Each structure stands twice: as structure tokens, then as C-alpha cells.
């Protein structure tokens with residue numbers, strides 16, 4: 001089965017992770033612009049970070065046979081630093097139109113402050129102007145209210161639910177998100193957001209329509225194999241294969257494919273055949289290794305399937 | 309005399325859909341008027357989405373017009389989006405210094421396709437010498453196609469690079485597995501320092517048990533004497549026909565008295581060179 005990990009912060013991960021993901025069936029992933037774990041103090045470090053995820057990280061993923069896409073945005077935590085936020089808003093348009101950018105995101109609320117609200121709205125307007133989908137990061141605290149509010153504001157700005165992926169859902173939020181016609185994404189993230197056994201129960205209850213499973217793997221304790229493990233667990237527990245395919249592959253493609261920047265042909269018929277954009281360099285291979293993608297074997301097992 | 313801008317517009321017209329052409333037209337008018345940074349970066353970013361990325365696929369007559377308009381200009385590998393992006397840059401108000409700083413700014417966050425376009429257009433921009441440092445920066449990246457946008461089919465390096473930058477471009481081309489033949493001015497700008505660097509590189513490759521690109525000897529031949537002649541002898545003894553052909557061509561270009569004796573051992577290759585049936589194009 002082919003998988004898309006629709007939320008993975010690969011800037012924080014190693015080449016082992018790329019190899020393991022490719023071996024587990026991940027053909028494409030989306031790297032949302034987000035908090036790197038320590039607040040950025042000036043727009044320059046944001047500039048370099050965004051350059052990195054539209055540039056080198058895309059190239060690096062390609063070296064391991066995975067197509068890399070990203071979303072561009074000012075995250076809610078850093079929206080609270082007004083000087084930084086103003087600077088970032090100025091540079092966002094130039095990054096949002098780069099190749100492989102599939103949405104404005106991840107944006108939304110953290111503490112639900114007035115500044116977070118202002119920049120969330122400004123970014124919804126940018127998404128509209130550029131014809132891009134939106135990826136919403138729902139808050140960890142006061143999640144239910146924050147999720148409802150995020151969707152209200154999208155509607156208020158005339159962004160149709162079909163263009164919005166609401167991420168980090170749980171049992172408490174899923175129903176309203178689906179009822180209102182938004183895409184409902186779930187981050188299988190150990191100990192905090194959602195476990196995969198719980199996810200299987202949600203698939204059992206709601207089917208696969210408009211549901212997206214992702215790993216949200218980043219610099220914290222997280223599992224880049226979360227999508228593949230959830231798929232296997234779901235199949236083991238009797239979820240119809242078609243529902244699994246929708247949630248772990250097809251829905252992400254349908255939602256983010258609306259950007260025009262993500263097509264199945266990208267991995268079924270990979271860009272290596274385009275001489276102009278052939279990514280081939282010496283950075284990851286460090287000059288010495290033959291540029292062959294080897295099958296990494298079962299170094300990173302699928303044997304511990306349950307993610308709590 | 310036709311300006312590059314006019315040629316680019318003529319080539320694009322029959323190759324893009326009418327709505328896309330109208331959109332581009334509107335964007336170019338805005339750029340020519342005040343050319344705000346936001347308009348420019350958004351235009352450059354949206355070009356492949358609106359116009360597509362098909363090959364430009366120019367006819368022989370169109371290519372000849374390019375070379376007549378700007379000597380050395382070779383857009384034979386350009387795509388529609390590359391042409392439109394270069395056209396957008398050429399639409400900016402004329403000011404060499406302002407152009408150079410905007411160009412550097414655009415290169416700083418360009419994605420791969422954009423970087424290819426930005427650097428492919430180098431020979432057409434105003435204030436050429438001011439762009440040399442940024443072109444050097446572009447060679448430092450790790451995406452081969454971007455490197456080749458500068459190094460291949462582009463008259464800019466031969467005209468603007470000093471010897472040091474030139475030599476390192478040629479070395480890097482070999483290092484990343486690219487070819488030398490499409491580099492304009494390769495023979496004209498060959499120099500003893502480059503020959504030394506390349507022979508050192510060949511020794512490193514041999515020591516590591518890795519193959520050496522036969523194209524390397526093209527830049528060595530004219531300066532080959534002493535130890536370099538021994539390197540050519542080693543290449544001449546190779547079991548690969550391309551290595552032997554390259555060694556023969558390099559030896560034929562060497563003014564050293566000893567070169568003739570080594571070449572005599574490559575009877576077949578020497579005869580083909582003399583008959584005009586073996587050239588560097590056959591080795592690339």
C-alpha cells in the first residue's frame with residue numbers, strides 16, 4: 001500500500017527516518033512550516049527556515065525516494081511577537097508560490113490571543129489570493145472551542161471548507177469538523193494528540209471519507225512510521241481496505257492536490273526523468289557513495305505496532 | 309536588431325494559452341510601471357502554475373535568432389516557464405545596480421525551477437560584471453540542474469569569471485558527474501593551473517579506485533608535459549575505448565615533444581584524429 005504522511009517536520013529527522021518511511025510505503029509527505037522548538041527572534045531565521053523546507057529538505061527527501069511538499073505560514077505561537085510577525089507576513093507571499101507548496105499552514109490558534117487572531121485572518125486572505133488550501137493547527141489547550149473558532153473564522157473570510165484541513169483532531173472535535181464539511185486530520189503522536197488504536201475506533205465509526213491520518217513527527221518523541229502502523233493496525237482490526245486507503249493516502253492527495261502542486265504522477269512517474277529539475281548532488285551522499293537508493297531492510301521494525 | 313525581450317515574447321505567444329498570455333501581459337505591464345518587489349516575486353512564483361513547464365522547443369531559425377541577438381545565447385534547453393521568468397526580469401526598469409541587488413535577493417530564496425530560470429538568463433541581464441559574484445554563489449549549491457544552468461550553454465562564465473572561479477566550475481562539473489562539453493569557451497579558457505588541478509583530481513580518483521571522466525583530459529592536453537604526460541599515458545593504457553580516445557585527443561593537442569611518441573602507440577585513434585573522424589564531441 002502507498003502512503004502519504006500529510007504532516008511531518010522532516011527538518012528535525014534523520015536519514016534513517018527517511019529510509020524507514022520509504023520502506024514502510026510512504027511515497028510522499030508534507031512538511032508544514034511550524035515552530036522549531038525555540039522561538040525565532042528575527043525574520044532572518046524565518047527566511048532561512050522557509051528556504052530550507054522549500055529547498056534542501058525537498059532535495060534530501062528525493063534522495064530517499066520520497067516526494068516532499070510543504071506548507072508555508074506564520075505559526076500561532078510566533079504570531080504573538082508582533083515585530084517578528086509583521087516581518088514574516090511580508091516574506092510569506094514569495095515563499096507561498098514556490099514549487100511544491102501545497103497550502104498556507106500550519107496556522108490557527110495557540111492561546112487564542114488577539115494577535116494570533118489577526119495573523120490567522122491575514123493568512124486566510126493570502127490563501128484566497130493565491131488559490132491555496134489551508135492547513136489548520138488546532139490548539140492543544142481549550143481545543144474544542146479553538147477548533148470551532150478556527151472553522152468559524154474560515155467561513156467568515158469566505159474560505160470554503162473543502163479548501164481547509166483541520167489537523168490534530170480527537171474524539172471530541174471530529175464530529176463537528178466532518179459535519180461542517182472540512183477535512184479532518186489526525187496526528188498519531190505518542191502520548192499526547194492521538195494514539196493509533198483510538199484512531200482505528202474513529203475509522204470504524206466514521207468511515208474514511210474526508211479523514212486524513214498523519215504522524216506530525218518532529219523534534220519531540222514521535223514516530224515517523226505512524227501512518228504505516230495505523231494502516232496496518234486498521235487492516236488487522238477489520239477496517240475495509242478502501243477506508244484505510246482514503247485516510248492514509250487518497251484524501252491527503254485530494255485535499256492538498258487542490259493547490260495544483262501535488263499530483264500522483266510526481267511519485268508514480270518521478271521527476272528524475274526531467275533533466276531540468278533532476279536533483280542530484282553530493283550533499284547527502286557526501287561525494288563518496290554511489291547514488292543508489294538501497295532497500296534498508298527491517299532496521300526500523302513495524303513490530304511494535306501500537307502507538308499509545 | 310531585435311532585443312532579447314522581444315524574442316522571448318514572440319516565442320511565448322504561440323506556446324501559451326490566451327488567458328495565460330493575458331495574465332502575463334498584465335503582470336509585465338505592472339512590473340514595467342513600478343515593479344514592486346511583491347509583484348515581482350509573486351509573478352515569478354505563479355508563472356509555472358499559469359503558463360506550465362513545457363519545453364520551449366525552439367526551431368533552428370529561432371535558435372539562430374537568439375545567437376544573432378546575443379552571441380553565445382543558447383536557449384535550446386529552456387522551458388516556457390524559464391523564458392517567461394527571464395522576460396519578467398528583463399521588464400524591470402533599467403538600472404544596473406538596482407538590478408544586481410534584486411537579482412541576488414531573488415536567488416537567495418529561489419526554488420529549483422526558479423533558480424534555473426534566474427541563472428539561465430544571466431547573459432541577457434543589464435550590468436553583467438555586477439552579477440558575477442551571485443553567479444559564483446549559484447555554483448555552490450548542490451542541485452545539479454541549477455549548477456548546469458550557469459555552467460552549460462551559457463556564455464556568461466567564459467566572459468565574466470576570473471581564472472579561479474572558472475577552474476573551480478570545471479572541477480565541480482566533473483565532481484558532480486556533469487559533463488564538460490556544453491561549457492562554452494572550454495578550450496579557449498584552458499590554463500596550466502586548471503590542468504594541474506584536474507590531474508591532481510584524477511590521482512585522487514585513481515587512488516580511491518574510482519573511474520576518471522575521459523573529458524577531463526581535454527583541459528589537460530594543451531599543457532601536458534612531464535608528469536601530466538605520464539597521466540595521459542595511463543589513460544592511454546585503459547581498456548575503455550573512450551579513455552583511449554580522450555588520451556589520444558589530449559596528446560594530439562600537447563606541444564610537448566614526448567607526446568608524439570605516446571600517441572604513436574594509439575595508432576587507430578591517431579589515424580581517426582588525422583582523418584577528422586574523432587573529436588571531443590565523440591568523447592562527451
Ligand SMILES: [Zn+2]
Pocket residue numbers: 007009032034106216
Ligand atoms: Zn506540525
